């Protein structure tokens with residue numbers, strides 16, 4: 405909730421308020437209803453209080469890094485994820501840390517800070533194409549990755565590279581990126597992911613693929629590493645992600661796409677978070 409000179413303004417992220425030079429006042433509470441009319445702003449809580457279920461993926465990927473979300477800076481939280489990732493999944497002997505731009509940048513900076521490995525720009529993102537994993541068709545996704553990123557040969561040639569990304573969904577994007585880095589001369593590619601394996605679909609409004617399409621639902625970290633052709637692959641743990649968002653806050657988040665623990669229990673016929681095992685994808 406923000407304020408303009410002559411009125412109120414509501415947006416899903418604080419960055420939108422910055423754009424129109426509105427003053428950020430506060431976040432709406434879960435379940436809070438706000439009505440704005442000619443008499444002013446009226447806030448109420450029409451529902452009984454329940455456990456909070458803030459989307460942790462907002463901090464991992466969806467929110468813009470310059471936003472303040474759930475009371476904390478998205479940028480600082482992502483950097484903290486990178487620091488935590490470096491502690492849990494080190495890459496001894498690596499020459500440099502690069503990010504998959506743009507969403508992997510803060511975590512890569514955090515990884516570099518905590519590991520002492522220099523940060524550099526090894527991938528450049530074109531800003532003329534959209535995010536890839538919500539594109540519906542495989543062919544469009546592949547084309548999207550090709551258009552969207554290019555490798556900086558001068559930075560990568562002959563280097564052992566740590567590449568930090570925010571998540572692996574189907575694995576196709578990561579595989580293209582690793583191959584692109586090696587084609588640009590990287591000697592080794594160590595892929596580090598600032599969220600735990602994405603194993604479960606979201607039923608709360610985020611357009612994620614079905615469980616069968618999520619590579620981590622049916623493959624081990626080693627298998628995914630082989631598929632994406634990385635020399636090593638390491639994810640942050642769910643515990644580590646909780647530490648990054650703030651120990652005090654961790655119980656207020658939804659983590660269902662990593663843990664399978666849906667806050668609202670069994671959501672769909674045929675989807676039982678506790679027991680469903682996804683059919684194995686052929687990824688060879």
Ligand code: SF4
Nearest residue numbers: 459460606658660661
């Ligand atoms: S399932 Fe994942 S994406 Fe959906 S609300 Fe929960 S944390 Fe967010």
